[in-house]
Amino acid sequence: MKLNIVEYPDKRLRQKSKEVTTFDENLHKLLDAMYPFMIETNGIGLAAIQVEHPIRALIINLPDEEGEQHPEDLLEIINPVLVQKGGETTYQEGCLSVPQFYEDVKRYEQVTVNYQDREGNRKTLKADGLLAIAIQHEIDHLEGILFIDHLSYARRKKFEKEYKKLQKERKRTK
Numbered sequence: 001m002k003l004n005i006v007e008y009p010d011k012r013l014r015q016k017s018k019e020v021t022t023f024d025e026n027l028h029k030l031l032d033a034m035y036p037f038m039i040e041t042n043g044i045g046l047a048a049i050q051v052e053h054p055i056r057a058l059i060i061n062l063p064d065e066e067g068e069q070h071p072e073d074l075l076e077i078i079n080p081v082l083v084q085k086g087g088e089t090t091y092q093e094g095c096l097s098v099p100q101f102y103e104d105v106k107r108y109e110q111v112t113v114n115y116q117d118r119e120g121n122r123k124t125l126k127a128d129g130l131l132a133i134a135i136q137h138e139i140d141h142l143e144g145i146l147f148i149d150h151l152s153y154a155r156r157k158k159f160e161k162e163y164k165k166l167q168k169e170r171k172r173t174k
């Protein structure tokens, strides 16, 4: 399955993703294609809406201490619901749909998420650190929210200016 990244300011990123109700081969094929796509593009998290499939599915594969990503650590999270959240942390986030831009975002430090796996089995995951941040970033995508939406008014203005410039430059060098 060929996947294409949807990049800001594409309005498709603003759709609310639909609940997954059928845990069939189509879902498995999409998840199977998302993993190599994310690894090849140096990602650690990817929501289906970012690759033109607005369904409530996301994957996360955090690197180990050596910076290596292992397929056995892959998390496939379908229909997630945050059921507990607490604390506060700030991390410099990036997103495959907002290339070449990183900015500090404030998030909950610990979260508990209920979700389903690719077979539809119900699971609960308690997370903190980078995993908690990644879960919140990816769940935001399912609601049509991007990390840049969390910036202050002034920082967002600066981003829009810088991003337009970068886009022009990318078009010119393509």
Ligand code: Y12
Pocket (backbone or CB within 6 Å): 040, 041, 042, 043, 044, 045, 046, 091, 092, 093, 094, 095, 096, 098, 099, 100, 101, 130, 133, 134, 137, 138
């Ligand atoms: C902490 C913060 C954010 C997340 C969400 C997942 N974010 C990513 O996976 C970001 C990936 C990313 C990869 C890039 O590299 C390439 O595109 C080759 C990148 O670089 C450029 O755009 C040039 C930017 C972001 C989880 C946890």
Ligand code: CO
Pocket (backbone or CB within 6 Å): 094, 095, 096, 097, 137, 138, 141
């Ligand atoms: Co993202």
